[in-house]
Amino acid sequence: MTTPSDTPDWRSMSQQERDLGLNNGVHVAASADLVAGWDRRSQEKRAQYSDHLDLRYGPRERNRIDFFKAGEKAPTLLFIHGGYWQTRAKETFALFSDGPMAHGINVALTGYTLAPDATLDQIVGEIHAGIDYLAAQLPALGGDGKGIVVAGWSAGGHLTSMALSNPHVRSGMAISGIYDLEPIRHSYLNTKLGLDEATSRRNSPMMQEGGALKPLSLVVGDAELPLLRKQTADFAGHRARYGLPVTYEEIPGANHFTIMNEMLSPMGRITTLIRQLFERTAE
Secondary structure, X not given: OOOOOOOOXXXXXXXXHHHHHOOHHHHOOOHHHHHHXXXXXXXXXXXXXXXXOXXXXXXXXXXXXXXXXXXXXXXXXXXXXXXXOOOOOHHHHHHHHHXXXXXXXXXXXXXXXXXXXXXXHHHHHHHHHHHHHHHHHHHHHOEEEEEEEEEEEOHHHHHHHHHOOOXXXXXXXXXXXOOOOHHHHOOOOXXXXXXXXXXXXXXXXXXXXXXXXXXXXXXXXXXXXXXXXXXXXXHHHHHHHOOOOEEEEEEOOOOOOHHHHHHHOOOOXXXXXXXXXXXXXXX
16 A cells, blocks of 8 residues: 555646646547447447436436346445546446446446536535435345445546445445545646635545545556556555555556456456455445
């Protein structure tokens, strides 16, 4: 859980350096093509599992959940998409249900209102509302009623860590997430987010004393931007200092986008870690 040695202090970086240090699209030149492929394959997945799409958990347009049923009374994973809280949608990520579903795990994908149409406080609130709704619906949908494991990528990794406090959540899988929002507040990303210092600190797991006493697996690609690798390593250390259950891994050769292949594959490392979270928290 040591900080990568090539990571600069974001406070000593210029505005341009900091912006580039957080810009995954620029860092991974093929990212647009990769995501376009995700969209195409996810359309096919949603067409294959069309029985429980766009279940409404709240009043706003994006307050919807897709539920893909792997089996009757099966365990359930909820996935939270990324996009720095201001882009992308649940529909793009349906294909990544393949890995968990191959092992008999139901997969739900939740949407949420994007900034600037929602504040980060409101986005976190919507995630909790979606979890509450899903937990109540699971008996009818085919869940086992033993609680939900939450997973998320990028901004979804942050929202996964914030969701651990929900009583319906048993553990979390955070992929390439953000856990200290102060670098975000001082970057181009804050134009839409509109974070002030109080909001940033309130929603930064790294700024909290302690945290939920539930298992959390943290992964990041070793080919990701140094600032993002530092976020994951530092948060793993933070949880360890407070005696909170945590595992930390860097996925060899993975960048911010290709790391998701480890959830797409039934034999992928993220899929394996998700299975282990269910096993560790089985009643």
